[in-house]
Amino acid sequence: MTTPFPFSAVVGQDDLRLALLLNAVSPQVGGVLVRGEKGTAKSTAVRALSALLPEVAVVPGCRFSCDPTAPDPSCPDGPHERGDGAARPARMVELPVGASEDRLVGALDIERALAEGVKAFEPGLLADAHRGILYVDEVNLLHDHLVDLLLDAAAMGASYVEREGVSVRHAARFLLVGTMNPEEGELRPQLLDRFGLTVEVAASREPEQRVEVVRRRLAYDDDPAGFAARWADEEAAVRQRIVAARESLPSVRLGDGALRQIAATCAAFEVDGMRADIVMARTATALAAWAGRTEVLAEDVRQAALLALPHRRRRNPFDAPGLDEDKLDETLEEFSGEGDGDGDGGRDDDPDPGPGGPGGGGQPGPEDGDGSASPEGGDGGEPRTSGAGAGEQSAVRAAEPFRTKVLSVPGIGTGAAGRRSRARTEQGRTIGARRPQGVLSKLHLAATVRAAAPHQRARGRSGAGLVVRRDDLRQAVREGRESNLVLFVVDASGSMAARQRMSAVKGAVLSLLLDAYQRRDKVGLVTFRGSAAEVALPPTSSVDAAAARLESLPTGGRTPLAAGLLKAHDVLRVERLRDPSRRALVVVVTDGRATGGPEPVALASRAARLLAAEEVASVVVDCESGPVRLGLAGRLAGELGGSAVTLDELRADAIAGLVRDVTSRRAA
Template sequence: MSDDRYPFTAIVGMADLRLGLLLNAVSPAVGGVLVRGEKGTAKSTMVRALAGLLPSIAVLRDCRFACDPAGPDPQCPDGPHTAEPAGDRAARLVELPVGVTEDRIVGSLDLERALAEGVKAYEPGLLAQAHRGVLYIDEVNLLQDHVVDLLLDAAAMGRSYVEREGVSVRHAARFLLVGTMNPEEGELRPQLLDRFGLTVEIAATREPAERAEVVRRRLGYDADPAAFAARFADEERALAERITTARALLPSVVLGDPALRQITAVCAAFEVDGLRADIVMARTAVALAAWDGRTAVAEEDVRKAAQLALPHRRRRNPFDAPGLDEEQLDRTLAEHREPEQEGEPEPEQDREPEGEGPDGEGPQDDGPGPDGPDGGGGGAPEPPTGPGAPPRAEAPADGSEPAQPAAEAPDAAPQLPHPAGPARETAPVAAGEPYRTRLFKVPGTGRGAQGRRSPAETDGGHTVRARRPGGQLTRLHLTATLQAAAPHQVARGRAGRALLLRHDDFREQVRQGRESNLVLFVVDASGSMAARQRMTAVKGAVLSLLMDAYQRRDKIGMVTFRGSGAELALPPTSSVEVGAARLEQLPTGGRTPLPAGLLRAHEVLRLERLRDPHRRPLLVVVTDGRATGGRTALADAGRAADLLAARGTAAVVLDCESGPVRLGLARTLAGRLHATAVTLDELRAEGVAALVHAHRSTVSLPSRKAA
């Protein structure tokens, strides 16, 4: 093991993550691990430490694709392989950066040489480097969707494909896939979550003794990495040997019909989509038995496999958190237990939960057992969250329960995160049911990250034109290339049928797809919006727009204004779940500082343009247009709106005014913003086809001016 790698057995706690990684090391067919957790929980440290435990691999010295000498890949681009001398090397850990491109992942093909010289010049990518090793994706939820799709397809098929204008390269790509993510920065789509075999939720322990031990070990490692690693060398060696032994035992493990029926019954009871969960659970249960040195799958293997393989497959809408009902799991296993199993001995060795039912919960499982000091099953403190539990028990007193009597409002008010305005504050009300909304786009053609909202030049989509390549040619436009070369063939001395090409002839495709945007909500939370029925409808509308932003891969942010000013309630993020939670907790009441809300939005957008100049914003102002301060305040609001319009900010105003007498102030504000004004009723996609056709010129927002 390299001295600069933190020892795997030195990591305190996190028993479930430890077990999930080791099971994939034993059986890569399990399908990888997705690690979900807050920042600073040693996710990356543990993944990097795992690579030092993997057995070394035999390779062909002249093969760039790490072919196994015992069975070389017949489609290897460096093949066909003869009896070349073989050598051993350590399994690689390949890390995937967040901004990685498709060509860097699958490799790049020199199209100019392929067409002009007939040479298949191929440079292997990261998938080739990770073959028979570990592919680690930090912040996997921040990768573009098409990149994640490509990675997961390669992991599922064990092969990478490169197709470029009739030139095809394919090679083996089998690796242990590990992804880490912080849910606060956004979720993966359910379809992508399902492609990861296992998922593990981790959080920092709340036990002072364990936290002290983590700090103690880290300081010891920083002071002398080599000496620290030597302390755990024996345990690392024993764990590596156990992985090798379990791999050798894996083909001998029998998955009997009783265990298989329990697996399928559990998947059916939890209503998971498709059959991938059943297959992953079966492979995980077999790996668990091999890890424990047994040749038959036991009920406790099935239970633990369910805890690792099902939680992330239980999401039904974007705002659901992954999870598993332990009591339902126990009931299902008991109902489908074979009668003869009742008298069987309990699983042996180091399986601490002993399969006794509800007391054998996942965080108590020390699957890796003798792999070194782990704080005595350090995953155990995570579910109760230690000293933090009592405040969470009081959380329902946030005013979101409609049945609470009015007398409880004073108790709830001090817990609200927002400062109270000068007038009386109304406790938060629940949002109405979300619905499908109309689609609002930013006009023009952008160059932002791929998404599903506004037109943009992207790597995907359909080809709209051709141009001279600015760098390496990656997307050849064959017709345009031939048209550019054809007039010069006589002058170049063409004699046969072959076309003579020069560097200046090549043209690349320009593709148009759709991009994601930054949707910034500016929500009026003042007293004029405080009527409970009205605010329920308004929150339901904003929640619906949040759902739409999730589906279109947008980033979101939220500015709220009430009382004496405006605040950034949610900095721009990819996590619509956090946005929904902030919206649910939003109280109302006080004055209406509309100019402050617009100016705060202008400042937020200014900073975001500096951070991400290619991501275009869409401003959604939710208000009835009234402003405290009379004409002076309305004039200030108009000037703030002019400031936003001058930057070419595309905007939509959600007009929340109701009642028989309407002042039309929100529509006046929309005019100053050069924005589309939409009422709550007009926001719904259902039943507005005639409205969309009638206002097609206004639904497409005005062109964005240059900054």
């Protein structure tokens, strides 16, 4: 077994180390979520923590780590008698992102359960992690059905496995630690709230500190055991301090003044529910114990707020995490117990000093950046450029996002579990049965009994038991929802450059991005303007990144529609090789014009038919405005084999018929 990197040897990352140590002192704090860019020692620090945790006493031979002083009365390996037990190191169990449900909660031996009527249960990772650490690397990529199971176990402190009349329950109380790179997608709010603390980590920009990081890592890689031995004294000192803080924790006093500061802080930052107040109280108490004090001070409350509140203030995935420290200090000062305050409730009445919108107005002119009117028609009076240079207008802000209706891919897929299109999944309603392929996970009891029943006499059945063999077993076929790749192809040419129109377009795409986040989709962004198209964002699970690229998108120039469609075709081809089971939905946001180059309209038509020939589901968001409408976007949708919807209709019930339109066009 490889010697872990010593916790004490981690350079910098003070907040990360403090959050992990506070959970070691008081597991009731509720775990920690570590957010940050790749290569910042997130996983290294978490794995090193387990070596510092005190040993735990367990019932000998119990697979579920029961406490000998208070054994679980419903333990599958019980009942246990109270006793001294045996000590063992605290475990850190890693949950792989691609783990199955059976691997997480455990599995029943279905054949023995049916043939012998016994509960033959194989514990899963939740049982292994009981009274230890459950670590999930890339927790934001964890499948939804595993997230649901984690939420249930974290809420109840127990894991339940109930299948086909066989029920098993065991205790599952663990310290949940997750690491993630926000660029790869955000967490569901329900799981986010289950982490007691959160820290943001980034690589140091100080050359000397970066040199020390490299020096220590190279030394560790050359001789892990020798490197760990050189840090043994520091590790022992931290371990002893954790033990001392745990022993002093019950004697730490959390006074009414500190409680008022905690409650006022949570109210001032408008966090949902009461979990934040409880976590802050436990964190502040652990901070005092770690510092060797028996009284919680204002500085403990402040530090607890910085660790416990940032991830609870996010209302949607585009909200930047973090805490206004000036507002935090004002709130703590007001409720410091030295007076009743000035009655303003600590409200920040300073208006946003920034501009309400982009500065600098463009000059009116023709739509296309070359100064000539488009032969396909035009919307007069649109601004042409700003200081960004000829043919280009600086980025405008997106309008407020709104709730959209569901856009789905027709047919039934087999992709990753999500919330958009119909698919064959591990979760959902049962629609049939089949012979198992590999390990049996979802037994279809009725189909299994029907398969075994005709052979009972030939198998010499005697008595009430049903003789079941492997060939009789039937797997349940279930239908649920899958996530998709939603690829946005956005027209950023001069014909889209009017500020009001582009703001509405960005608001619509932002709304669809919010919908993609809620449905657990991957998203990608292709833009086209001037003479070419570019992949502004390769397919990713991070809608934050897509929103940021969209916000900074400038406009101007000609309209190379064909280049945009061909670039989308290339992106889909590559993604099909990477993830062949994930189906795509292409959302083209354009007014339908095609200019620049020889025969731009004919070339765009051929590119659209190329996508249609590969049966790529598509929707065209028609951005054409003005008193004269040419219907070019609708014509493009027909060539793509999809449907067109206007910006106004994106909010209306009319979108409910988009999928039917796509299907009917294909059938025709």
